[in-house]
Amino acid sequence: MKIAQVAPLWERVPPPTYGGIELVVSRLTDELVRRGHEVTLFASGDSQTLARLEAVYPRAMRLDQEIQDYSVYEMLELSQVYEQAAEFDIIHSHIGMAALAIAPLVKTPTIHTLHGSFSSDNSKLYHLHQKQPYISISNAQRQLNLNYLRTVYNGIDLENYTLLATPQEPPYLAFLGRLSPEKGPQHAIAIAKQNGWRLKMAGKINISERQFFEREIAPQIDSKQIEYLGEVNHLEKVELLGNAALTLFPINWPEPFGLVMIESMATGTPVIGMNNGSVPEVISHGKTGFVCQSYEEMAAMIPEALELNRSYCREYVKNKFSVTQMVDGYEAAYQQLLQSRIALNGHLYSPKVSF
Amino acid sequence: MKIAQVAPLWERVPPPTYGGIELVVSRLTDELVRRGHEVTLFASGDSQTLARLEAVYPRAMRLDQEIQDYSVYEMLELSQVYEQAAEFDIIHSHIGMAALAIAPLVKTPTIHTLHGSFSSDNSKLYHLHQKQPYISISNAQRQLNLNYLRTVYNGIDLENYTLLATPQEPPYLAFLGRLSPEKGPQHAIAIAKQNGWRLKMAGKINISERQFFEREIAPQIDSKQIEYLGEVNHLEKVELLGNAALTLFPINWPEPFGLVMIESMATGTPVIGMNNGSVPEVISHGKTGFVCQSYEEMAAMIPEALELNRSYCREYVKNKFSVTQMVDGYEAAYQQLLQSRIALNGHLYSPKVSF
Numbered sequence A, B: 001m002k003i004a005q006v007a008p009l010w011e012r013v014p015p016p017t018y019g020g021i022e023l024v025v026s027r028l029t030d031e032l033v034r035r036g037h038e039v040t041l042f043a044s045g046d047s048q049t050l051a052r053l054e055a056v057y058p059r060a061m062r063l064d065q066e067i068q069d070y071s072v073y074e075m076l077e078l079s080q081v082y083e084q085a086a087e088f089d090i091i092h093s094h095i096g097m098a099a100l101a102i103a104p105l106v107k108t109p110t111i112h113t114l115h116g117s118f119s120s121d122n123s124k125l126y127h128l129h130q131k132q133p134y135i136s137i138s139n140a141q142r143q144l145n146l147n148y149l150r151t152v153y154n155g156i157d158l159e160n161y162t163l164l165a166t167p168q169e170p171p172y173l174a175f176l177g178r179l180s181p182e183k184g185p186q187h188a189i190a191i192a193k194q195n196g197w198r199l200k201m202a203g204k205i206n207i208s209e210r211q212f213f214e215r216e217i218a219p220q221i222d223s224k225q226i227e228y229l230g231e232v233n234h235l236e237k238v239e240l241l242g243n244a245a246l247t248l249f250p251i252n253w254p255e256p257f258g259l260v261m262i263e264s265m266a267t268g269t270p271v272i273g274m275n276n277g278s279v280p281e282v283i284s285h286g287k288t289g290f291v292c293q294s295y296e297e298m299a300a301m302i303p304e305a306l307e308l309n310r311s312y313c314r315e316y317v318k319n320k321f322s323v324t325q326m327v328d329g330y331e332a333a334y335q336q337l338l339q340s341r342i343a344l345n346g347h348l349y350s351p352k353v354s355f
Helices: A020-034 A070-083 A120-128 A185-194 A207-220 A234-242 A259-266 A295-300 A302-306 A310-320 A323-345 B020-034 B070-082 B120-128 B185-194 B207-220 B234-242 B259-266 B295-300 B310-320 B323-345
Strands: A002-006 A038-042 A052-054 A090-093 A110-114 A133-136 A147-151 A172-176 A198-202 A226-228 A246-249 A271-274 A289-292 B002-006 B038-042 B052-054 B090-093 B110-114 B133-136 B147-151 B172-176 B198-202 B226-228 B246-249 B271-274 B289-292
Touching (some): A120 B070, A172 A185, A198 A234, A246 A259, A271 A295, A289 A295, A289 A302, B133 B323, B172 B234, B185 B226, B289 B295
Parallel strands (some): A172 A198, A198 A226, A246 A271, B002 B038, B133 B147, B172 B246
16 A cells, blocks of 8 residues: 655654654554555654655754744645645545645545644634544544544554563652643652652653743752653663653643553553543553542552552553554554545546646 | 635734735725626635625634634635635635645646745745746745746725825824834834924734834823824724825835835825835835935935825826726736646646545
């Protein structure tokens, strides 16, 4: 199958440190290539992939000071993808609403994975385009009535996550994620401080969230009880999560997936999360962690969570959140979509028109 | 001819007070209808037009506090336009770069009027789409190498601008425009104060420019020598400009057109402008005003400008910047484009494809 994968340009694929969507796109793309598909990855020019890479800009845009208007580059990317739409059987967009207006204008079908959440503004656009084919990354994410082909959970490659059977001594709690208010690093700190636990935190700080970090987080980092490791690369991440006694996932927004939870469980470390978004679908409550209703409950569950079986946490991820399962899900969705299109139009490709 | 006019949604068409692009779109649209074309205007739902109106949002978005993300509504509008592209002979976009990626995907040609200026970001997108058909609104605006069909100057309806043969006593200078740094209201104030002139200013204050206004402009308004009238409607505008001895146009950016200059000249009031962007194309230097190299020179030219022939100013606008001439220019551009498409493809419409 000829497949276009359209990634955000903000971060490279795969991301050098943290970056959820780009990691998923990387795993999906490379596995599709391994399975024999002809894949073109549209992503930042510094991306690393088994697929053919097409880039409108040489580097990840996140930290490029020259960029004033990200939307321009997204439109450049969309131009690049859709002007060669007839070359693909399927276009798979990971960039969200920006692809909605353009996708229905070519005969090659576009499948949209919803990686984000809905706002009162973007809901209007999704509603208008509700008949386009969507993939949800959790059932919790389905807050609008759209044409969902299926839920495909994000998957990770277990080989990249070592099981660490016993946590490091002295024990600590881990927090990994962007240091933004909705990810809840401030609550992780409060839980640790109130219960005499050490906390190690890692994750990136977006420019727009620098003020939050300086005001709410930085003053609490004493590099003894509360540590901030900055952005970490993959190996450091596995070490941070795997050596932890427990990982905290104290989000206060309806996070549609939460890759950190499965990464933590893959290393054997149970997760205590807030009951928001996908959390109850991702954590097996009482087996691989706890789904809590309040920050107090999160703190209260720590002793019980320490007793959970770390090997089981890893098995659980292997059975439910592996790259294999994710790519199986996407391949099935592609097939399903193409079959329905063939039934409708009798052909896949549009003839080329020159302007 | 079946024509879609695609207006920005920020302001209604025509704008109740100030608003350059929307005023041009209004005049163009209504005149095309009068000439027998079948025109659909895509614009905010409170727009007033002789054409058929299609709207994705009931009001102008400029002051709507509920709107967090303008780009969503622009995409809604583009979805609405392009899903019915086959209904039109020509799509005429006034919304800038947002239409570039989508326009080449349908057989109906889109013509883009460039109302803004180029940035280092959006230049890349225009460059990629340089073969699409563009209209420049001044020759000065042609800073990128694009497929310009022609320059069509903005035009106004002379009937709506009364010639005021003698300025009001005591005399004053006029400034009309958004109160933003690049429009130069601060320089208008300085010129007036340093030379003992009264100055009457009017124009809107965008939310993002409120701070500039409060810091640089508000403290200088004494309502005697320096007056700010707020936003003015059309009649108030004609009165403000027509009763003025002179209008100042102290811009410090390459404004691609500058409607205020022709509105002022239409009422008989000469304009002293800075040599930026279209200013030397719009002011007839020494006849309808002066094109200056510095703010000092602007001030120095006041006595000479007071001697200019006010009736001639109006005649000049009538001969060069009327709605009639503007619509003649656009009709010619539409014809030119359709002829070239027919030559290339042999037909205009694409068959409908159902998905």
